[in-house]
Amino acid sequence: MTTLRFEDGTVHVQTDDADAAAALDGLSDVESDPRSGGYRAPAMQYVAIRAALDAAGIDFDDRVAGATETDLSLSTTYDLREYQQAALDAWLDADSRGVVELPTGAGKTVLAVGAMVAHSVPTLVVVPTIDLQDQWIRELETEFDVPVGRFGGGEQKQEAITVSTYDSAYLRADDVGGDFGLVVFDEVHHLGGQGYQDIPRFLTAPARLGLTATFERPDGAHEQVAELVGPRVYELDVDDLAGSHLADYEVRRIEVELTDEERETYDDAQSTFVNYLKRSGLSMQSGSDYQKLVMRSGNDPRAREALLAKQRARDVMLNSDAKVDKLARLLARHRDDRIIIFTASTDLVYRISRRFLVPPITNETGTKERREILDRFRNGTYDTVVAANVLDEGVDVPDANVGILLSGSGSEREFTQRLGRILRPNADGSTALLYELVSVETAEERVAARRR
Known part of the structure; x- marks a missing residue:
């Protein structure tokens, strides 16, 4: 007998079937668990595990699906705009995994509502701030006429539809990660932060939607986001919508x-900073060079002088x-x-x-x-x-x-x-x-x- 369970941010596969064990051996991040006698993987591997067992013709007792596939029978009064429908269709065609990039003001929340209706399963929405959390809760309670849970802002109340801050989701994912069939990450680029990447890892949710106006990150961390949520499946920029759905x-x-006094201050400070860079071999072409300068300033008076000069020059030119x-x-x-x-x-x-x-x-x-x-x-x-x-x-x-x-x-x-x-x-x-x-x-x- 083979059984799938969610446990502490992982999927635990208990099996005495040699064929099931063989089907799991080739999967990424699936490891044998000598303590339990089964296999264990990060919760995000739930879909891959289920697919491998199905492909091998293995019968299994899926105790995760009971929570994630509950039918909520959601409906909406929204009429999606043409580009919103195209984005939703692209996401659905990508097995309901991926990132949609639309400019601010283009109605990404409406798109998410469409995705929630399409699946009608328990959904976790993850947002970066309390203000945005309040906005989402108001929108979802009005649209679906159901209670909406909240993780964050001093409250920990779970409902079939729950809105969480990234910080609270990080703290709760290993506990509730098996309870949702769809997760929506608003401002999904925040998942580029190392700690937040555990949130999608600890969730079994087969359907994953990322929303952002700016997907790519200078540090390349959007590549990790694509692995955790899915690739960018639809993209429009401001110029695509200006004059029609957004203002021209x-x-x-x-x-x-600069005034004469400001110019003198700026040139003097900038010269101090640039001269130090020439002597030190730093180019400031990357964030790592700036971090090196900050670290050196702790015990090198000239580095500290250069850092302070850089700040003086910046203050003058910006203000x-x-x-x-x-x-x-x-x-x-x-x-x-x-x-x-x-x-x-x-x-x-x-x-x-x-x-x-x-x-x-x-x-x-x-x-x-x-x-x-x-x-x-x-x-x-x-x-x-x-x-x-x-x-x-x-x-x-x-x-x-x-x-x-x-x-x-x-x-x-x-x-x-x-x-x-x-x-x-x-x-x-x-x-x-x-x-x-x-x-x-x-x-x-x-x-x-x-x-x-």
Whole structure:
């Protein structure tokens, strides 16, 4: 007799059948378990184990399927747009495993609802933040009229449909990993983080859907995501949907000059940094070189001086007076628009907030206060907000039609996410504008080129 069970993030195969043992011997990550007398593998190998036993004609008692295949008889009132249906069909055709890449504002949640209806099995949705968790729970409770469980935010309540943060899923996967037939990873690129990769490994869910606006990672970790969830099966970018399902948009680059004092400070600091790189043999072409510099700064005074000089130069070019002066003119020009100002600096956020009397959102802003600010932005009480990084993803941001990028990193993902914040179509069909302010003759020119 051969029996399959979920145990602590693994599939345990108990068998006294020599043919079953032979069928399992060639499978990746399936190992004999002398203690139990059977075989054991990470839970994600459940589908492969079942397929191998079926191919060998082995009868087996599948005690995992009872939980994962429960029919929830879900239905939806959503009419999927043509591209959403095409994405869903591509995912279904890929054996319900894979990643769909769609721009921010393209309705990835609606696509996930379609996938949940197609399978109608217990589903775990994994999201990066509490704000996004709240948004998903509201959406699913409204659409399906069923209780939705929550792992995270101080609550551990499981239902047939449960929404978890990545952190809570990491803690709970080895316990509940055999209870779901479908898992949806929102912002699936987060699985590139080493610790989070245990989440899909500990789940038996045969159906796996990853959602993201930016699948590929500079560190190549998207290749591991493809192994854990499935390959990218459908992809559209902003330009594919602009003017139809998303607003037309225009990116305007504005170059600003440093003041004489800023230029002197920048050139002096940049020279100190570059001269150290020449002496040390570091090229700063990769993150590992930066880590080496940080490590050396602990016991090498010249490395520490170079690191501090790099930070001074960065602060000058990202937070120049000319950028703030130009911002004043842009705010006056767009006084009737809804504006999000993006920065890479918390200090600059507060500087702008004080000067222009606009509400600030940073990582220091409490959850309740952030929600109040965004609610007032949504209902029109505020027409402008300024934020440092925290609105890039994982937060339900109300519609805006003008973005002003005062400073940011060279990340293409960050740029795409910020652009997506202003692309939801307006009733009047107007074009969204993203202004990108860049300090000329500084390293920011290279940073801006990388993110584009």
